[in-house]
Amino acid sequence: MNVTSLLLAQTALTLSSPMIWGIGLGGAGLALRLAPQVAWQKLGIVAGLIGIALIGVALPPLGEMLPQVLFWLMAALAIAASGAAVTSRSAVYAAIWFAVSLLGTAGLFLLQGAQFLGIATIVVYAGAIVVTFLFVLMLAQPEGHSPYDRISWAGFAIPTATIGAALLIGTLIGLFPEFSPVARPEEILHEAHVARLGGELFAKHLVSVEVVGTILLVALVGAIAIVIQGNPRRRTGTRESGTREGATDR
Amino acid sequence: MNEAALLQNYLVVGGLLFGIGVLGFIVRRNMIVMFLSAEMMLQGVSVSAIAFGRYHNDWGGQMLVIFIIAVAAAEAGIALALILMLFHKSGTLDMAFWQDMREDGQPAFIDRGVPEERAEDRVWPKLTQAGIEPEVDREEQLHRSNV
Secondary structure, eight states: OOHHHHHHHHOSOOTTSHHHHHHHHHHHHHHHHTSSOHHHHHHHHHHHHHHHHHHHHHSOOOSSHHHHHHHHHHHHHHHHHHHHHHHOSSHHHHHHHHHHHHHHHHHHHHHTTOHHHHHHIIIIIIIIIHHHHHHHHHHHOOSSOOHHHHHTTOTTHHHHHHHHHHHHHHHHHHTOOOOOOOOOOTTTTOTTHHHHHHHHHHHTSHHHHHHHHHHHHHHHHHHHHHHHHHSOOOTTOOOOOOOHHHHHOO | OOHHHHHHHHHHHHHHHHHHHHHHHHHOOBHHHHHHHHHHHHHHHHHHHHHHHHHTTOSHHHHHHHHHHHHHHHHHHHHHHHHHHHHHHHSSOBGGGGGGGSOTTOOOOOOOSOOOOOGGGSOOOOOOOOSOOOOOOHHHHHHHHHO
8 A cells, every 4th residue: 555655654754743843944955055155054054053952952851950961961962063064175174073973972971871881982992993084084085075075976876865865764763663761771871880781791692702702803904905905015025015116006 | 840741841842853963964964064964863862861860760771871882883994994895995985876777777866067166165173273383493303304
């Protein structure tokens, strides 16, 4: 039968809820931010921020003052910064905005009581992965913004992708079931949170830990193999590092 | 605290992060920014997983996120090595450079109307100077150069 009408009947999203307007405005803001005109880009920032505010208003209240304020702050930071990361013209600024977004996500984790993961996100993501990004950027893009960053795919792709993403988010949010209220999660919020987490990790998931360790080792070896493959060792035995010529004339 | 509302709020944030990541992955052409967007999708999934873990009072969500972080680190290593190799071959981070791999008969994508480069496009972000410049000790410099 008609899948669309079935979906529409099931969603909690209607035209009267601020959520759908927030998603729409946020999507329009992202699309405007990606447009080449400077004035539109500024309009896009405003539209995106209003969209985030509308979504925040539509969310169900948490019931306590401090967690509510912290949640709004962290969530707004994470989402606004990720929007900025996706739309900023300079790849360096994109990486920095991504790090800011990670700070927001880490705050959200801490708010959930996931202390170890909040810290691990900052240390591993913002500390290691983003720095590696910046390192590669410095190696690969020595000056200014490139034309492909300024125009992206232009024209057709931006509105299509924005509408697609907005529809995806709307479907995800609209199809939530009714979550029944539960008791306070004693296990997660235990005083010895990190100790419990470690106990769980190394008791129940020991094999997974070993597998992940192996994956990291394989990835390390693989990354080195990929880089070496492009720069074969010179027969002459001179100690030349892999230049661009060396990479292309193999 | 209202646990059901908390879960719902976090799922909305996770969905938004995931959607923004999808958007960036499709729209941007810079390979590094595309990869950043992929990491952003992982972040969205992590937020949802942790929220579900707390709602069900179960460690599974946090375990999953630990493994997501580990695999993301491995993925970052490999992907950046690949990106560096592609950059050495093409001299650009542009994804459209590789459109030669498209199917036969497909029209090529050509840039039209690239906006002018503005003055602020040409500068990198600068770090502000921190602290005061240490005083140069003339004698010590001479001493060091003599050694």
